[in-house]
Amino acid sequence: MSLGFLFGAVYALAAAVMLWSLTQLNRFLAETRDIGDEGSLQRFKVLARMQMYLALCGMVLLAVGMLVGIVLIARHGLLGLLAVILTNVFILGLGVYHKRVEERARSLRAGSEVLAKEYRRISETWVKKALPDF
Numbered sequence: 001m002s003l004g005f006l007f008g009a010v011y012a013l014a015a016a017v018m019l020w021s022l023t024q025l026n027r028f029l030a031e032t033r034d035i036g037d038e039g040s041l042q043r044f045k046v047l048a049r050m051q052m053y054l055a056l057c058g059m060v061l062l063a064v065g066m067l068v069g070i071v072l073i074a075r076h077g078l079l080g081l082l083a084v085i086l087t088n089v090f091i092l093g094l095g096v097y098h099k100r101v102e103e104r105a106r107s108l109r110a111g112s113e114v115l116a117k118e119y120r121r122i123s124e125t126w127v128k129k130a131l132p133d134f
Contacts (some may be wrong), residue, residue, distance in 0.1 A: 014091065024047060
């Protein structure tokens with residue numbers, strides 16, 4: 001397997017994970033205007049858990065991609081550097097957009113103080129911890 005193919009495959013898989021994650025976020029936002037009841041809070045929990053697992057997968061893929069990118073640059077010089085930079089600019093743009101959508105999902109209004117408290121706790125866990133504890 002060529003180094004260029006491996007690099008492309010790893011980053012394509014990372015992009016696919018991000019796009020799948022975005023699809024889930026956008027679907028949740030389209031179906032959920034606020035956290036108005038226990039059902040919407042449960043859907044948010046399911047979403048947050050999946051997003052946390054997908055983020056871990058994405059981090060592993062990007063770490064592998066970085067290592068392969070370093071080898072690609074070492075072997076192919078300026079051409080390898082250009083490929084790595086362009087690929088990472090694309091992933092960075094996708095990541096910035098993803099973060100905006102994710103923040104919208106974590107900033108919905110809640111129907112009661114009890115729901116708001118649990119929603120905030122889940123949102124903080126989503127951002128600050130690697131694995132869900134809810």
